[in-house]
Amino acid sequence: MRHLLSVADLGVDGIEEVMRVTDSFVEVSERSIPKVPALRGKTIVSLFYEDSTRTRLSFETAAKRLSADTMNFSVSSSSVKKGESLRDTVLTIEAMGIDAVVVRHASAGVPWQVANWVDAAVINAGDGWHEHPTQALLDCYTIRKEHPARSLAGLHVAIVGDVKHSRVARSDVLAFTLLGARVTLVAPPTLLPPSLEGWPVKVSHDIGGVLPDVDVVYLLRMQKERQTEALLPSLREYTAMYGLTRRRAALLPDDAIVMHPGPMNRGVEIAAEVADLPRSVITRQVANGVAVRMAVLFLMLAANPKEVAVLDG
Amino acid sequence: MAERERAAAPPYGGVFIPRKQVMDADDLQRAIWRIGHEIVERNHGVTDVVLVGLQTGGVPIAHRLAEALQAVTEEVVPVGSLDVVFYRDDIGIRPVMPEAVTEIPWDLDHRTVVLVDDVLFTGRTIRAALDALQAYGRPRSVQLAVIVDRGHRELPIRPDYVGKNLPTRRNEAVDVRDDGVWLGEVTKEARR
Known part of the structure; x- marks a missing residue:
């Protein structure tokens, strides 16, 4: 899984895989210390052009429980106010060295566009009326x-x-x-x-x-x-x-x-x-949301590295 | 060799081809009995002892060890299972996937934890397991029981209870099954 843009990209096997891995993260979330070092050293950016409470906090909690570093971007306090374009904003953030971008935007298709511009993994956290795969x-x-x-x-x-x-x-x-x-x-x-x-x-x-x-x-x-x-x-x-x-x-x-x-x-x-x-x-949906997003981040950033190193042992 | 290692070791997803049987089913059972007696001797009984099998190969061994302990002491020793995947040091270097949900439904404070695995090789899985255990409390001590110690350690880790010391070459593989222990190779050929 390189990006998560649409449910259709996952297919039945992809959904089943996320479900299976989520079981492991539900267990992690129930521990007295619900944190694992799986994504140590990875940086995940939330790029939210629309208001959100639960999705943004859910992704942030998921990333932190995986020991990733998180950066937050919200339109109201950013250079977008000074007229910076979406593309320039994305490229600026990427230049800081990031591994994944979580994108929410009022226009359908923006996550696809962002995926064309950056090397980082892109997760669609809601694009207009179109999709919200997680x-x-x-x-x-x-x-x-x-x-x-x-x-x-x-x-x-x-x-x-x-x-x-x-x-x-x-x-x-x-x-x-x-x-x-x-x-x-x-x-x-x-x-x-x-x-x-x-x-x-x-x-x-x-x-x-x-x-x-x-x-x-x-x-x-x-x-x-x-x-x-x-x-x-x-x-x-x-x-x-x-x-x-x-x-x-x-x-x-x-x-x-x-x-x-x-x-x-x-x-x-x-x-x-x-x-x-x-x-x-309804509240269990929210609780499961964190574990599902941990599974998605883990599958995208850890489970299948881009280049498989040949190590002995 | 557990599925976990087989999937993670090159050639990825290869198939284990057994060459030589090094323990038969009776040898394996006797080793489990002996380790059970050693655990009782070392800990002066099994009070506060819990077994934690490492997914996936260590879990069936942990259950057999618990049966042995119960036969010796007439006490039921709790058995948990631990998937160390989120603590591995090769995440991002080679494919890693969770195998099964961890089950450690007790607080480990003040208990003696016996980690159980089938094969001890580089020691990296045990390193990850020691890290993972911290999320469940502060055990009084942690001990390690393995069926086969095949050498080639890459970290300062040693087992407390060993079924068999088995000198191996690095490129060989060891498979612990219900019917005994086999030495062989993992080959790419049958990869699908």
Whole structure:
């Protein structure tokens, strides 16, 4: 694995490999001293052109638990304010000697562009509406850990909400279906992409009809900051039609789990008390996120060196 | 030779071709029994002794050793397993992958830890294991039991309990299996 740009680059074998290595890092995270020296001497830069709490902190925690050095870049306090271009910014940072760049940007495709410019490994931490591969990996891992089936094969996953603006939905659909799950998108027509051609999913506009048949309900955040046009009459109407209220949560089968990529709008896509039910695994998604990102960083920076030295012994 | 070493030693992913059997199944069992008695003798019993098998080759040996200890002392000795991959000093130099999840579900403070591996060679795995153990506490002492000591140490590490001292050439390989110990070579030919 040279870069991690899209779930599609990994394929089934790649996802399985990340899952297997993640098991080892979950154990590391549970130790009283959750730190290993595996990436000593490596430098990892977070290049975030968009706001983020959990993804940036999750990558930073992962890097530190692997003993890598981390550098943080945020647009608001950088020379981008003075008009420096993305390319110049990236090349400047690379000139300092780095091993990996974690990129988040509001435009789709930026991580690919960055990967063309630098020798360092590039990880896509979210590009516009396009992809967020590490989120999909941690979601797959969480389902495997928390759902009694212990596998995604044959599970039915409903992804509910603002699919149109969601990179999480795009990466999750790819990953879940690669691992053999059935996916149903549940959203008002205005919050679905204009074309779903080629998406291996079903679509429903009736959440009450879908919930009794699902193993996982995955709620997306209403992305108010990306909604430039009036796609909904009001958030209250969205909640009334598509929100996971306590009443709707009661329709779920006994072993179904509730997921959300965060940050949650309690009272909009998910009722406050539903987010705290035992079947809600939202905080476990965050915990698993650190271990999954440790696995990704380890696989990219340590497991397969570019040049294999011939050592005896 | 464990899968771990086989994958990590050149030729990478090669296949072990046995040439000569150096211990049969009975020899191996007798060595495990003797090491068990030595552990009891050295530690005046097995109170506070825990066995930690190194992934992957040391783990089955550790379990057999625990059976021997239980037969001698009628006490159950806890057995854990340790994958040293994140502590290796060749990370970034050759391919390294985790083999199995480490299981050390106890605090090691004030305990005697007996590390168990199949073959002792350069000592680098043991160096990594000593480093890794620190994450689980401060043992009173750490001892090392191996089935085969084949020499060629690259670090100042020595075993406390040895099944067999086996002089080898560097390019040879030693494989410890349930049915005994074999000397041979790892070849590239059958690589797929």
